[in-house]
Amino acid sequence: MGILEVKGVNKRFGGLQALGDVNLSVVENTVHAIIGPNGAGKSTLLNCLVGKLIPDSGSVLFDGQSVLGRKPHEINQMGISRVFQTPEIFADLTVMENVMIPCFARRDGAFRMHAIESVRHEGEIIAQAEAILADVNMVNKRDMVASSLSRGDKRRLEMAMCLVQEPRLLLLDEPTAGMARADTNNTIDLLKEIKQKRNITMCIIEHDMHVVFSLAERITVLAQGRPLVEETPENIKGHPKVREAYLGEAQV
């Protein structure tokens, strides 16, 4: 039984069957990649996992509990964090404030009024935030406004914000989309390091095969909203169905 169990999920947008009978099982402490050509339904699937979309039918269980019908913040509080295609950070706040907010979310839950206390006196929160900044090598940037960071640093910051919550499942939506090769490699290293240090279950949606084959232990291939195969990276490479999905049907 995986930590994340997706069973028979369907989602239609008008006449388009975005997801058709998708099954997926992510095993704890593995890196699971979801690949597929454009329009295969990868992002739709991810949005169904985090509460942004509600599937028409099927079930999504996280650690035995259904996530369907819950709001994004409730799902996050269950232990699922998400990294976006373009980093979603608090651009107007400093790097330090960016990482302090998830620390507060972990300690205080979805809502708590601390309107009189000073942020300066939250020693424990500050310590946590500083520790995670050290982990991602961003201590020297702690007082910078997040919008002034480089793209790679924004990605690191977003990752730090997710990690500081110690999620049980980290969802990554094309974490290297639009990155230069060097940045991509840095991200791969960062993810490997995270995996080693923290042993977090990760589920990655990715276009870049280089990233997928460097990280993934299991791969699910989606095409036209349906799962084609679920295999180890070695077996995916030469798989005829995968070739077909990516290159189109061979004309005989």
Next chain:
Amino acid sequence: MLGLNSRDFKLFAIVVVMTLAAPILLNPFPVDSALGQSFNAGYPALMQRFVIFGLLAIGFNILFGLTGYLSFGHAAFLGVGSYAAVWMFKLLSYNIIPAMILSVVVAGLFSVVIGYVCLRRSGIYFSILTLAFAQMSYALAYSVLSPITNGETGLQVYSDDPQVLMSQGDPIVPHLFGLEMNSSVTWKLGGWEFIFQNGYYLAAVFMIAGFYLSIRIFRSPFGLMLRAIKSNQTRMSYTGMNTKPYMLAAFVISGCYAGLAGGLLSAMDPLTGAERMFWTASGEIVVMAILGGVGTLIGPVLGAGLIKYLENIVSKINDTILHNWFAFMPDWLDNLLVAIIHPFIGKGWHLSLGVLFMAVVIFLPGGLVQGGQKLGGLFRRRAKPAETETDSVVEANSKTPAE
């Protein structure tokens, strides 16, 4: 000190001193001089407006400055607070304490309801919803709710009102345990005259307390969450935060500030009408915040002060006064200048305000506070040219949302 860092404490101390010394500071010219008659602002009726509208703007800034949600109906809470206070005068007694409490409570409840509905939308839709609510309140106060609001006449205290807590010999004006709001001490010093009025000082104490609370909120985890909501709501919910209650809390706090300001207006003059809720009143609050500097601590107070100053001082100037000023010039130049300035003074003071507002928005999007910072930076650059470069870089990067 007082749980503030040294910068905030300095700002707070300056505000306290300026507020308490306002009757002196705002009367820089002798009473009988021409300048004194035109520009002295240290008379109680105007100073009360400075601090009460300052308080209103501080509260508005907690919503608009921190979360970025632009409420276009804040005058409704001001009006509700005013009515509540006058009702306390009518039913209990002229003591202002119950009146202040009820005006805050009623405005708070009112803002829970309005906030709950309006916060379902954001951006322009939120603004329009709040505007609609405020206009509905205004219309109701004028017509259907006349038994409560006394319609067009305005709500006031009559001699046959119950006033159950009133005993023989109690003052028949709003008072704080016998301290009458409209009584004052006048201090004459040569040609100068300084008026210290109870009512002004009461309102000033509330404004200072409100300002202190707003600094604490700005620096608190709650304030941080509000700024985070302004910055990125998506990330906020994917960080496990429920943005709705945070927004509602900010809305209600700012509604309570407005209610208190309304209550204070009634305490200064126990007569209130529906026009306090009219949409232009809401718009004025927005202009105050933007003029002073949205999201800064002191900006809204400055904005409120400036608008009330222009409203009272510029509208007082007329052609005769102008002719007096320009008397030393040749007649043709005198007449020309008066003709040019004429539309901007007296009843045309809104035109002056409009020009000023446009200039601020275009050249100083950060409001008067940004203007002050620029001036400060200019002086520092002159003083020590070598250090400034690094100085300004550090400042640009250190986020502090406020000066």
